[in-house]
Amino acid sequence: MHLLIRVWSAQCTPIFRKDVLDSQCFVTDAWPTGPGNALVPQSPPSELQAILSQIDPNRIETIINKLVSFGTRHTVSSQTDPSRGIGAARDWIASEMRGFAAQARKGTNATVTVPSYIQGIASTIPFPVNISNIIFTIQGTEDSNRVYIITGHYDSRVTDIMNFTDDAPGADDDGSGVAIVMELARIMATRAPPTATIMLGAVAGEEQDLFGSTFFAKQTVEAGMDVQGMFTNDIVGSPKADNGFVDPNSIRLFAQGIPSSETTSQIAQRVSIGGENDSPARELARFTNDVASNSVTDMQVRIIYRADRFLRGGDHEPFLDAGFAAARFTEPHENFAHQHQDVRVDNTTGQQFGDLAEFCDFDFIARVGKVNGAVLWSLANAPGTPKNVTMDTSVLTNNSTFLWSLDETGEAAGYEVVWRATDATLWENVIPVGLVDRVTVQLSKDNTAFGIRAVGKNGLRSPATFPFPSN
Known part of the structure; x- marks a missing residue:
């Protein structure tokens, strides 16, 4: 089937020649409006509003405090100690996720897996170590191979990336992202299942070199999944910058321009037609702004036209490399005294360093959770992106x-x-x-x-x- 649209509603600036016909229009400093209507953002349906209303700042605080209680979650910390190290954190997250799956609504197929592999010695890995992700999956009812993913990473670090013994609280980086993933899993399991499949993951090895997310992306490719959208939440715990500036109602979304998966000839074609700003990642970002910047989330999605911040990287990158649309949520202004720092008080200034829970804003994290919930639900219940x-x-x-x-x-x-x-x-x-x-x-x-x-x-x-x- 095909269609010819003959709609044209020209709005032109005045013409300056008196001898032209009325049907002509010479535009000087304005373009015609063209066919169609002004685009109106999609409003959250009542079902989505009910989901978002359940995101609980108190539960988010409880999750982050529990993650901090494991002392360190460094990738090569203990995997067998029942109360300290990344193994204890992994087991607790998996147990909580299994509890959410057990409480799933009748007819909602929710499952939990802990896929793992042994990572050999690398520049940031002093000895072979088990890398485990915790993946909460809700199967789609109509288009189960179409998949949408949200992750946070549950490993943590201090100043020395090789220091796996000292306390590394990781409250903001990235207990905040994991808390959002867990809250969404808890709530969405109790609702009607989506049309497409959603996967909510707590991944490991991010600080060492994106090991967990690279493994996750590889698994989706090998399984032939049609991943049409992936987001990582990494450092989404506070709206307060290190200079004291506070921006409590916005969240940054980093979206790559020219896809890293494209070949030289594909890039040349994209550039030749001016498509640098229309990558799948940026279309995903525009969609996110459309469905999640509203009074229900009480947030504004600020699209940043970069893959990530300077000198930094994140768990969306392996998915971008695999050819998927992926983007990164990060708080609007960062406080670098509370990232990748030894827990200490400066003797001269009295300033507290370290990624402690006291520097997290749990209401802000809940609002970021609403942004994530709005985009995830909207994607999974809409038709797939046209091919x-x-x-x-x-x-x-x-x-x-x-x-x-x-x-x-x-x-x-x-x-x-x-x-x-x-x-x-x-x-x-x-x-x-x-x-x-x-x-x-x-x-x-x-x-x-x-x-x-x-x-x-x-x-x-x-x-x-x-x-x-x-x-």
Whole structure:
């Protein structure tokens, strides 16, 4: 099926020639508005609002304090001591997750696995060590191979990356991310199962070299999973910077531009058509802003057009390398006295160093949890991101023609063309086109950035797909 859209509502600046026809319009300092309507952010449905209302700051505080109580969670710390070290933390997280699965709603298939492997000696690993992830999975009801993932890392460190004996509380880095993962697992297991599969993971070995997440990404590839979105929450525990500035209602989302998985020729094509700002990661970020910046989360998602901060990295990177759309949540301003620091008080200034729970803001973490919950639920209950999206560039024309594959699961009730000015950050306009696999719009591809998104029978929208030339 295909469709030709002939909608045009030009709004032009006044023309300055009196001899032109009324039907003509010479634009001086403004572009025509073009077809469609202004894009309105997706509002959280009542089911989602009920889920988000259950995220509990007190439970988050309890989880973080329990993680801190293990003394150190360094990757090569004890795996057999019942009360201290990463092994004790692993066993406690897994036990809690299994409890959540046991309380799952009837008809919700929730399972817990602890996939592990032996990591050999490396520059940050002095002897072979077991790397274990704890993965909480809720199976999708209609499209179970389509997967969305959220992680936090449960290992911790102090100043010396090789010091696995001293206390490394890891309250913010990354007890905060693990707490969000655990809260979402607890709550979502009790709700109606999603259309697609969700996986909530506490991963290990992040501080040493992203070992746990690399293992996780490899497993999803080997299993043939269609991972359409992955987020890591790493250092999401406080809105207060080391200079005292406080930003309690925003969260940064780092989104990569040119995908690290693309070949030289793919990169050249992307650059040639101006697609540097329309990678899958950035479309995922735009979607996140659309569904999670609202009064229900009480947060604003601040998209940062970088894969990560300077001199830093995170657990989304192995998923990016595998070709998946992935992004990183991090608090708006960091306090570096409370990251990767020995627990101590400076004798001169009296300043407390160390990643202690007293420096976490549990209400803020709960709001970040709501952002995560909003995007995860919205992704898993909407149709999948459209595939095989192309643009016809076979002839010179001021129209734009797009083609894509129809959703094979039957979840999509229709599709929409979203568009924006090429220098705009977010999608600005939307054109509903119905249940078709081809459409022509009277808007020039030379002047505009486009995307195609699916609309579910429940009204939920997917992230958009940026079209590449088919010719």
